[in-house]
Amino acid sequence: MKAVVCQNNALTVRDIPDPKPAKGQVVLKVLRCGICGSDLHLKKHCDHMSALAKRVGYPHIPASKDAVVFGHEFCGEVVEHGPGTSKKIKVGTRVCAVPMLRLPDRIDLTGLSSTAPGAYAEYLLVQEKLMEPVPNGLSADLAALTEPMAVGLHAVNRSEIKRGDVAIVIGCGPVGLAVICMLKAKGVKKVIASDFSPGRRALAQQCGADMVINPADHSPFADWRDYGFIGELPQLLELGVGTREKLGMLPVPWWHAWRLAEKAGLGPKRPVVFECVGVPGVLNQLMEGAPFMTRIVVVGVCMEVDKIEPALAVNKEIELRFVLGYTPLEYRDALHLIAEGQVKAQPLITGKVGLAGVAGAFEALGNPEKHAKILIDPFNSSSGETILPV
Structure with missing residues (x-):
């Protein structure tokens, strides 16, 4: 599959292996992914953030030399269940998920780890028990804002x-x-x-x-x-x-x-x-x-x-x-607040790009007069390197 990989402070589109779900994991087709400020920080200050994480007992944030696929603000579609999953959420269902993966020896942060690639890609792994079905026919664009809205909540x-x-x-x-x-x-x-x-x-x-x-x-x-x-x-x-x-x-x-x-x-x-x-x-x-x-x-x-x-x-x-992050309950609550129309999240979305446009989007986000949140549509080749208006 294709993905945007950050390595040595540069973003490039590469072919990487398709994700294989382990016990309790599900494969999603990525519909939308937001570019987060922490992604911008990680691209420029990867070694600093890695050292900081070690100081709080989490030695798994990658260094700048490591290849990382960013992306923790996403909405996707279920395409495959791994072993040991309940399969209650059926294939074809649109979902959001708390961006964390349970590995044998730790919890990994999706999109902030070399071993848990994020949603700057066509497909990604999520933990089944951390998935939330997208309610009320909410658009993939707005559903992808669940994670940053959970931070605000x-x-x-x-x-x-x-x-x-x-x-x-x-x-x-x-x-x-x-x-x-x-x-x-x-x-x-x-x-x-x-x-x-x-x-x-x-x-x-x-x-x-x-x-x-x-x-x-x-x-x-x-x-x-x-x-x-x-x-x-x-x-x-x-x-x-x-x-x-x-x-x-x-x-x-x-x-x-x-x-x-x-x-x-x-x-x-x-x-x-x-x-x-x-x-x-x-x-x-x-x-x-x-x-x-x-x-x-x-x-x-x-x-x-x-x-x-x-x-x-x-x-x-x-x-x-x-404050830092959110709880799984706050994540779920944020999604439903958006879906029920209690949150005016649409103004945040100021542009969309395909995978080829991610590097340009990082540059564009440096201008506060033009952009707040740019979404990635990994399967929209028509957007190419162009930031489409919304």
Whole structure:
């Protein structure tokens, strides 16, 4: 079969062996595959990512010298069941699957491993128990967005945001757009999106953002007073002392009233910020500008050493949460949210290519004004090296 292989930081179309399913595995014909930001990172920073993975106990991310087939955002059609499978999902069924393979000695990450080739190919292997049938006649294009949408859903879930909270999304690339989609699907009433790119700000609006901001002209935190946030230490001190004084005038012990107020969620308001840029310096800038007690959820992957000022975060009680990936349940939920029309995922898709156009698509994705998510159709030879509009 044909596949796009990355080796020594170069992408080439090659003939590679057809996949043979082991116990519990299924062969899919790839219908669509999204090009992910992590694929772009891996092409340029493969050795760095490999070394980083070893530090967290996973020594299986390939080095730049290794031949790798990327692709973990996919929709495919079942063509063959391997031994030991239940065959409940029949041949011909369109499915998505959590991109992981169970090998005899480990779990491998599909598209991020030399031994688990991804969906930049005509066919690939998936684990039967990680497959999800595509519901409601959802198109292969939108179904292929399940994986990045699951990343956004996981970030929103981990943020513990409430519908009445203000969400601020910093960076409106594919990750930020997925977060916006999932925030609105969860019913968050106020979503503010910030990006320097006019094109990405437009996509953020299409995905449901209630307000878009160019940070060159307006800080996303400039209007903190309008939302009742605490932006300065004297205000926080006044809140504490003033609350104590007012509760002391009640005919009940003030500490009981204070505890009841906390249980009722009547404490200080604060925004939930999603950092979706992954560039050195952004975290400290956010801590500097954000109101007191802001929760910052770090979704963007910074591949360089960064510097933050912990004392600044301490004095403002800034909360940092770092997130990665998603659970199989969140993957399933993301697919159904898309299929049920609760997620406005279509704006993310800005182009399509065949296998021959993947290298050019990697270059094109460097321009935020033109593209967010480019899909690969491995069997569409008519697209050739051309990025087709959608």
